[in-house]
Amino acid sequence: MTTPPPSAPRPPAAPTAGPRPAPWVRTRLRAAPLGTLLAAALAFVAVLLAAALPRAQDRGADQALRSFLDHSGSTRTSLQVTAPAPASGQSAQALDRTLQSLLARTGNTFHVDVDSVVHGTRTTKRQPLLNPELSRPHRLPPEMSLLYVQQAQEHVKLVEGRWPGDTPRTAGGATYEPPIQVALSQQAAQTIGARVGSVLKSAPLVDGTPAVEVVGVFSVPDETDDFWVNMDCLPRACKKAVGESYLWEADAFIGAGDLDRTDLWGHNAEDFWRLPVEVGRLRADRLDATKEEIASYVAGPTAAAISFDTRRERIRTTSWLPELFEQAHDRRQAAAPLALIGPAGVGGVAFVVLCLAGALAADRRDAELRLMLARGGSRSAIVGRLLREGAVTVLPAAAAATALAVLLLPTPRLAPALLSAATVALLALLAFPVRAAVLLTPPRPAGRWRRPVAELLVLTATAAAVLEVRRRGVAPAGSDPDPLLVASPLLLALCGALLLARVQPVVTGWFARLAGRRSGLVGFLGLARAARGSGARGAGRSGPSVLPMVALLLAITTGGFGAAVLQSVESNRLGVARLTVGGDAAISAFGKAELPEGLAKAAGELPGVRTSVPLWIDHDSALVGTVQRSSQVNLIVAEPRAYAELSRVLGCGPFDPALLATPGGEAADAPVPALFSSGLARLGGSGTF
Numbered sequence: 001m002t003t004p005p006p007s008a009p010r011p012p013a014a015p016t017a018g019p020r021p022a023p024w025v026r027t028r029l030r031a032a033p034l035g036t037l038l039a040a041a042l043a044f045v046a047v048l049l050a051a052a053l054p055r056a057q058d059r060g061a062d063q064a065l066r067s068f069l070d071h072s073g074s075t076r077t078s079l080q081v082t083a084p085a086p087a088s089g090q091s092a093q094a095l096d097r098t099l100q101s102l103l104a105r106t107g108n109t110f111h112v113d114v115d116s117v118v119h120g121t122r123t124t125k126r127q128p129l130l131n132p133e134l135s136r137p138h139r140l141p142p143e144m145s146l147l148y149v150q151q152a153q154e155h156v157k158l159v160e161g162r163w164p165g166d167t168p169r170t171a172g173g174a175t176y177e178p179p180i181q182v183a184l185s186q187q188a189a190q191t192i193g194a195r196v197g198s199v200l201k202s203a204p205l206v207d208g209t210p211a212v213e214v215v216g217v218f219s220v221p222d223e224t225d226d227f228w229v230n231m232d233c234l235p236r237a238c239k240k241a242v243g244e245s246y247l248w249e250a251d252a253f254i255g256a257g258d259l260d261r262t263d264l265w266g267h268n269a270e271d272f273w274r275l276p277v278e279v280g281r282l283r284a285d286r287l288d289a290t291k292e293e294i295a296s297y298v299a300g301p302t303a304a305a306i307s308f309d310t311r312r313e314r315i316r317t318t319s320w321l322p323e324l325f326e327q328a329h330d331r332r333q334a335a336a337p338l339a340l341i342g343p344a345g346v347g348g349v350a351f352v353v354l355c356l357a358g359a360l361a362a363d364r365r366d367a368e369l370r371l372m373l374a375r376g377g378s379r380s381a382i383v384g385r386l387l388r389e390g391a392v393t394v395l396p397a398a399a400a401a402t403a404l405a406v407l408l409l410p411t412p413r414l415a416p417a418l419l420s421a422a423t424v425a426l427l428a429l430l431a432f433p434v435r436a437a438v439l440l441t442p443p444r445p446a447g448r449w450r451r452p453v454a455e456l457l458v459l460t461a462t463a464a465a466v467l468e469v470r471r472r473g474v475a476p477a478g479s480d481p482d483p484l485l486v487a488s489p490l491l492l493a494l495c496g497a498l499l500l501a502r503v504q505p506v507v508t509g510w511f512a513r514l515a516g517r518r519s520g521l522v523g524f525l526g527l528a529r530a531a532r533g534s535g536a537r538g539a540g541r542s543g544p545s546v547l548p549m550v551a552l553l554l555a556i557t558t559g560g561f562g563a564a565v566l567q568s569v570e571s572n573r574l575g576v577a578r579l580t581v582g583g584d585a586a587i588s589a590f591g592k593a594e595l596p597e598g599l600a601k602a603a604g605e606l607p608g609v610r611t612s613v614p615l616w617i618d619h620d621s622a623l624v625g626t627v628q629r630s631s632q633v634n635l636i637v638a639e640p641r642a643y644a645e646l647s648r649v650l651g652c653g654p655f656d657p658a659l660l661a662t663p664g665g666e667a668a669d670a671p672v673p674a675l676f677s678s679g680l681a682r683l684g685g686s687g688t689f
Contacts, residue, residue, distance in 0.1 A: 028389055035361075042353070043398055044400060046350050046428055047398040050421050052409055052417075054416035054417045055409035055413075055417050060339075064331070064332070065283075065284045066279050069328070072324055073229075075230065077277050077320070077321060078276045080317065081317045082270055083271045084269075084270060085263060090271065092148075092259065097310075101310050105305065106297075110290050111278045118227060118274040119271075120147060121147070123147075123262055123266040124266060124267070124270050125266035127143060127145070127265060127266050128202060129144055129192070129200045130201050134193045140242060142192045142247060143250075144212070146252055146262055146266075147234070147251055147253055147254065151227065156185075157220075158216055159219050161196040165257060177210050179210055179212055183217065184214055185219065188236055195217070196215065197214065209264055220235040230274075233250060237249060283412060288329075291322055298319055298322070336481045344490060345489060345559070348493075349551050351427065352550050354427050354431050355547060356548060359431075361435070362439055366439060370440070386433040387430075402418065405417060458491065458495060459495060462494070465485060465487065468485055489558050490557070493557035493558070494553075497553045613642040613646045616638075617635070623689050631683055640660040641657045655675065659675070
């Protein structure tokens with residue numbers, strides 16, 4: 001019998017791979033799709049508002065600046081450059097070279113509208129025209145100055161003759177001084193009695209003073225065009241008062257060929273360049289830098305460089321822009337605190353809502369988080385998982401919201417919007433993990449002094465803010481926005497919320513005790529749970545019940561405060577406008593001109609007009625015999641009954657019109673009854689003045 005050989009040992013079985021753990025973020029997001037979508041929507045809306053707010057403020061500030069400058073007029077928003085004409089003779093090419101040098105120093109913080117530039121040469125003094133056939137009111141001859149403006153032909157329409165060109169100065173080989181060729185406007189030519197072919201002579205001031213020949217007549221399609229600013233006597237003749245009389249002033253265009261003879265007409269000639277600044281490209285955030293550059297252009301390093309480049313030592317630049325920028329800065333500074341109250345309120349509400357969302361999410365997943373901690377998970381690892389979970393939800397929504405805000409509100413500045421959006425996105429991302437970290441922190445001995453101290457600090461800050469608002473107002477004149485004053489509505493709302501949080505448990509507990517005396521259990525149990533939730537739970541580590549109250553009060557307080565401020569501004573502005581104008585609207589005559597007869601009656605019969613009062617106002621009267629010996633006053637002459645009705649309608653206070661009635665039969669030099677203002681009455685006292 002044979003024994004079988006022993007079998008070879010079997011190799012050990014390969015270990016089987018265990019189940020791979022499911023990805024945490026994907027599994028968790030799939031487990032609660034509705035919560036994920038709501039979290040993404042909340043982050044999207046919050047970041048969209050945060051990114052849009054700075055861009056909307058930039059657009060509003062730029063629009064306010066440009067509107068203010070547009071209403072100031074093109075004259076005040078231009079750079080006016082002047083220089084004496086060269087004694088050796090001027091040329092159009094020299095004017096163009098100087099213009100290029102002037103434009104080369106712009107384009108950094110401000111730009112010049114090249115298409116609206118006006119430059120040329122003008123005589124500095126008008127000369128009388130001695131032709132006897134010209135119009136001479138009160139026997140005073142008309143006067144004329146000559147201008148060369150390179151852009152003139154683009155703004156006029158030639159109706160007769162031709163445009164002035166090069167004047168030939170030789171005839172038969174001999175040199176002579178022919179008349180300067182000029183073009184007059186049609187209305188000016190008709191006013192002074194000139195026509196095409198007229199040779200107008202002036203009194204000789206220097207040897208060889210030339211006459212002028214009218215070779216063309218033009219019409220002006222649009223006299224309101226900015227081109228005609230400071231050239232009032234070109235589109236039409238102007239009336240110049242001389243004592244009780246007047247004379248006509250009519251300016252004329254000359255051609256480039258006679259530029260070298262402009263100094264023969266009126267002693268001197270002056271080159272000028274008007275450079276309109278593009279108001280539509282100015283930015284409020286760069287206003288200080290623009291102001292400095294304009295100031296350098298007017299009198300500074302830029303002005304010195306221009307003088308050196310153009311070889312014109314007496315070139316001068318003037319502009320109203322520095323003063324306008326200062327006024328715009330003051331207006332913006334005055335409105336800044338009021339403009340910040342709304343965004344501060346929206347930011348406070350958004351902060352509370354995001355904190356509330358994080359607190360509710362942490363309370364909902366409290367059991368899950370504590371189970372993970374009990375099974376060996378560390379607090380940092382759990383918070384890291386929550387951060388990754390939130391990043392997948394919040395960051396794409398935040399990026400989309402920021403891109404949408406940038407697309408919908410185009411502005412040059414991008415950094416404020418990105419910074420604001422990143423701050424809100426970070427808050428939305430950290431609200432839930434931070435709350436979870438607080439929940440998972442081991443309990444500490446309760447400190448009863450923490451909440452009262454915090455509430456006392458809030459109450460102190462609120463009291464300081466209210467006192468400062470009552471003392472200085474929300475927007476103190478000439479000062480930068482004060483964060484304490486801007487946050488005063490938020491502090492008031494926060495104090496109200498804290499007060500309600502303190503009162504609510506007491507009131508709810510009182511109602512719970514009343515409900516306990518009745519037979520039903522639903523009301524008692526609901527009130528008892530509400531009392532515990534708003535008190536112990538709301539004041540403790542896990543209760544978010546106070547946050548909705550804070551958010552609601554913040555929104556209501558900010559909205560009410562803003563509405564009250566707007567209503568106050570509107571009413572005060574209307575009152576000041578009425579007192580300044582004298583009513584809702586005023587029609588006045590310029591200078592010593594008189595209004596047509598019956599105008600006041602016709603204006604009073606217009607639809608919606610309650611009363612119309614004709615007035616005669618003298619702003620230069622002086623009241624002699626007051627405490628200050630002499631006081632300048634505004635003297636108003638009006639029909640007493642109509643003026644009393646106007647004063648009542650405007651809210652200035654009624655008065656008895658019989659007090660202003662002059663008794664008949666008195667001497668011509670008898671004192672006239674007058675109505676004094678309260679301030680003037682304090683200076684004048686009683687008596688006759």
